[in-house]
Amino acid sequence: MAAICPNCHSPEAVAYVINDDGLYPFTCMECDASVIRSTPRGTLIGSVPCPTGGCTGSVRDAYLYDSTGRLAQLNRHRCLLCGTDQTRKATHHAADHGEHAVPDPRMLRIAGRRV
Ligand SMILES: [Zn+2]
Ligand SMILES: [Zn+2]
Numbered sequence: 108m109a110a111i112c113p114n115c116h117s118p119e120a121v122a123y124v125i126n127d128d129g130l131y132p133f134t135c136m137e138c139d140a141s142v143i144r145s146t147p148r149g150t151l152i153g154s155v156p157c158p159t160g161g162c163t164g165s166v167r168d169a170y171l172y173d174s175t176g177r178l179a180q181l182n183r184h185r186c187l188l189c190g191t192d193q194t195r196k197a198t199h200h201a202a203d204h205g206e207h208a209v210p211d212p213r214m215l216r217i218a219g220r221r222v
Contacts, residue, residue, distance in 0.1 A: 111153030
């Protein structure tokens with residue numbers, strides 16, 4: 108799992124794991140910022156423009172810190188306008204890895220005609 112960096116606002120740049128001690132985030136892959144500690148009871152926000160075409164909203168990750176200044180919660184806030192919780196266009200993501208997660212719509216149409 109990964110979250111938006113509150114420092115450089117790169118999407119999915121802060122990978123994190125949840126273990127017995129709670130949330131453990133790794134440093135940002137883009138800017139090397141460490142988000143595990145901040146101001147006690149502080150909040151950091153990472154935000155990216157909504158990836159939905161034509162939508163002017165944003166998707167945000169809120170990092171909430173406890174009284175000792177350790178990361179206690181990480182909450183993703185969906186785009187207020189379209190409701191997506193994605194930080195990148197799904198098609199871009201699939202292309203990055205050479206995958207075809209979504210069937211080509213043209214193939215579906217051909218298959219539909221055969222039935
Ligand atoms: Zn960063
Ligand atoms: Zn949106």
